[in-house]
Amino acid sequence: MKLNKTLSLAVVAAAIMATSCGGSGTKTETTSSTPAPAAPAQQEVSPEERHKDNPDFAAGLALVKQSDCPSCHMVDRKIVGPAYNDVSEKYELTDENVELLASHVINGNVGVWGEIPMPAHPTLSKEDAELMVKYVLLLKK
Incomplete structure (x- = not known):
C-alpha cells in the first residue's frame, strides 16, 4: 500500500510539473517578434512643390524663365554667376x-560673388526684379 501511495504521488507530481511547465503533451507555438519595417526615407520635396501655392514663387519663376538669367545662373550649379541655391543660402x-538684390539685378553688381560683373538690367521694373529675387530666395532648403 505504501508503494501505491508513493507511486500515485509521483504520477500526480509529474502530471502537475508537466502541465505547469507547458509540457502538456501538445506543441505550443512560439512567435518571434519581427522588427517593424523601417519608415521610408522622407523624400525631399522640390521647391516647386513646396511653394506651389505661393504666387510670388510662381511669378518670379516665370519671369526668370523668360529673362536672360539662365544664361549665367542655374538653380544647383554655378555657371558665370552663382547658383540660385547659393544665393538663397x-x-x-x-x-x-x-x-x-533687386537693385543688384537692375543696376548690375560686382565683387560679392567674384570679379565677374553682373550686367545691369535697367529695363526691368523694380517689382519684377523683386519677384525674381523672391523666387531665388524661396529656393532655400
Whole structure:
C-alpha cells in the first residue's frame, strides 16, 4: 500500500510539473517578434512643390524663365554667376535683402560673388526684379 501511495504521488507530481511547465503533451507555438519595417526615407520635396501655392514663387519663376538669367545662373550649379541655391543660402528672405538684390539685378553688381560683373538690367521694373529675387530666395532648403 505504501508503494501505491508513493507511486500515485509521483504520477500526480509529474502530471502537475508537466502541465505547469507547458509540457502538456501538445506543441505550443512560439512567435518571434519581427522588427517593424523601417519608415521610408522622407523624400525631399522640390521647391516647386513646396511653394506651389505661393504666387510670388510662381511669378518670379516665370519671369526668370523668360529673362536672360539662365544664361549665367542655374538653380544647383554655378555657371558665370552663382547658383540660385547659393544665393538663397547666403541671404535670408527679408524685405531689405529683396530690395538690395533687386537693385543688384537692375543696376548690375560686382565683387560679392567674384570679379565677374553682373550686367545691369535697367529695363526691368523694380517689382519684377523683386519677384525674381523672391523666387531665388524661396529656393532655400
